[in-house]
Amino acid sequence: MCRLALKTASEPFSPFTVLQAMEAMQEGYDGSGLGLLLRGLQFVDYSYKPSDPILSGIAHTEDALFRLHAFMQDRGFGLKYDHEFEVDFSKIEAKDRHKYILRVYNKPVAWASLSPEEIEYQMMLTRLALRKDGEDHGGDLTIFAFWPDVAMIKEVGWPLGVGEALKLDSHRIKSRICMAQGRQNTNWGINLYACHPFFIQGIATMTNGENTAFIPIKDWLTGKGFPAYIGYQSDSEVFAHILHYVVKQLKLPLQAYKHIITPLKSEELKAHPQGDFLLGLRDACRRLIIDGPNAVIGTLPDETCLLVMDAKKMRPATIGGKPGEWAIASEMCGVDAMIPDRDQSLDFQPMRQHTVIVPPDRQEFKIWSQFDQFPLPQAA
């Protein structure tokens, strides 16, 4: 079983606090891996400009690192900052780690004329090209993200152990959002790409549970022909891609995500103020209906955080906190560990119809029900 923890706070904090929460929930997982996503970054030794893209990944060999250099240089990316982790390799289980990459780049001059959307597309293509380069060379280069203000770390081992090995406890990196997931892929062999959170164009999700409708969803997404709808080393990767599809491709409001992955019944939709639109949307997106016991936790580029459950609410998840600081975890003890000094009676466990949204201002979290009307300008 996987364990999930997310913390979002107006004041940047060290990811190590989230790793401690993972430790609190340790009974539930086998310690086979850790995935971390940091958003809203602050470096102790570097003043980061949040529009500069950050490359996250692992170079497993020196050769891969050289190729990476050359690749970025050829395309006109200027290296602005190279974060050196003080790694204690003896504490890392895997033996083929040459360098953990966390590098800030300047965008190529040629991109100056591109629209924001085109730039996003180009960043995605850059990530995919590097990933492919690694795959073409026996997997010697693993790339998790290439995006402004996002850093990702994935490693095999106990979360706290990995954190210590990478000296995350030195608090040199801080962020306003930290997503952490413990445990590797549930269904297949150990593969760094199979580790949550999953990332695509600024959108990230992590999930616990199994996605039994994986193959039909994957087949459908793959058929879309979008270059980044690839991978699927884990059945949970589709949750991130569906969120991306809803928000970026269909340009629907965040609330539509829940309507697409766990639509209401026909009878319920008949009574819904936007039932007519939603019924058609359900049919059109029928292949994206998820079917596992799942809790999905996600974050968006504007630092919005969300939490949704499967349609039968077969997985636990809790949100708690106080204005300016919220924690979401698969276990209540995880929330306790992240924000102990909160009013526990205000904690909330969403039910099947709920989407919990923490807006970027972090003053309160919003509970949105599928039965409610939601803003839908174009189809009103």
Next chain:
Amino acid sequence: MVSIRSIPSTPSSLTTGDLPWIIEHREDRCTLCGRCTAVCPVYAIRLTYMRQRMPRLVLSSSERGSSYRTFVGIRQKTEIANKCIGCGTCAMVCPNSAIKPVPNPMFDRFRFQSTVGGEPIKRGGRRNDPAPGLLDKIIFTRISMLTDPALDAGRHEFFLNTLLGRVLSPEEYIRRKTAGEWIPPVREIFPFIIGSMSFGALSPNMWLGLLQGVAYCNEVLGIPVVMATGEGGCPPWVLKSPFLKYIVLQIASGYFGWDEIIRAIPEMQCDPAAIEIKYGQGAKPGDGGLLMWFKVSKLIARLRGVPEGVDLPSPPVHQTLYSIEESVMKMIQTMSMAWNFRVPVYPKISGSNSAKSVLNNLVRNPYAGGLLIDGIDGGTGAAYNVSMDTMGHPIAANVRDCYLDLCAQGKQNEIPIFAAGGVGKTGNVTQNGMALIMLGASGVHMGKYIMQAAAGCLGSEQNRCNVCNIGICPKGITSQNPKLYRRLDPDQVAQRVAETFMAIRTEMKKIMAPLGRSQSLPIGMSDAIGIGDESAANRLNIKYIC
């Protein structure tokens, strides 16, 4: 040796041992009530006088010799026209279990004489291949053991329905909705559909029973079952009733019954579930419908707008059309227009290597509401034996190829593929249907299975009965003769329809729950299935298991 001429032997002379079914009659139990001979649909048995020698064992030579007794007994006829069809109706009516048909364990010689009169065998039923089909060998292997709590088939809520009709891509849906443009009609239906069987092929009681059962499933049980008419129209009272919404109206190359339908449109209370355009049928590819004169009663003649008692063969092709592209385009558009684009319209074709081409044509036709592919194991009311036994394409690979083709284009949600042909042939109806769904079908049609389950059809793939074509159906299912169809009580048929669908619904949940699926029908969930036949697994692109 006696002269050959003195023995009544012709090339077509047969003995009872040459026939496919042999009657076993026990004289010691028979009370000569005559019920069996009265009920036999083909007059295969007759009461006849027979003589038995009674030897007398006495010593005095003057009294030696034999005496004879005459008695009345049952004889099986050996004429071609009266060969026993194994229906077992005689056994059913015999009060003393004195008679029953048994299959000939040897290779019967009847098959070589079946062409007497120059006409090859015509019959009803399915391909005579009693072996379990490929579908029966598919098992559901992806048991969701990683994440409990697992689903509970008895207590959790399951979404079992499927969609019939053209579904737009999400982008196009949102665009059209925003622009206020036409959205193609879509029906939410139960994925097991009663396949097309015409009002002429079925008896009025059978048809009524099916419709009653379907209405009960929809209105009382909440199972949105639909049934398809075959070619030949629909009784006017049904057309004008609120039950029309449960009916898929078929139009085929003979256009039989469509005068009545078109005339009824202004008076319809609701739209039909869909329109099925029949281009081909799995049981007899390349043949049109065939209603033999025996079955063209007064009622049928009126419905179809033809004289009574004439053969009604539909042409194999739609005469007004030149190619499948044109055909699909014109027919679909015409039929859509008739109901103002509110009713899904889809073609039915026979399983074939060329199914993919038809499908690709439909993908590009914005009005096409789906594709029904009917495989070689489909049933029919009347066809040449050779067509049934040897023509067509098994359904599994056909559906799979088409589905994967749609996946490659990202269109698998847009054109639903429905599969037919042998679903439930060996009784495993839910398993067969779910296997096809996981191979990529959106739903399945079943005809013969419903006749067997709901009305007790006696037909089998050992060529039992299968006389549906000549109006003598011993169960009254496929006869227009009131004496026969009164044997069938529509209420009882309706009850069996309801029971059948209740059972299918439960079995679907029993299959879906362990796979961890409940929120949507597992269409194309090919990771869930496996087969212990390596070449079939490769062909279908599913797991080989052993």
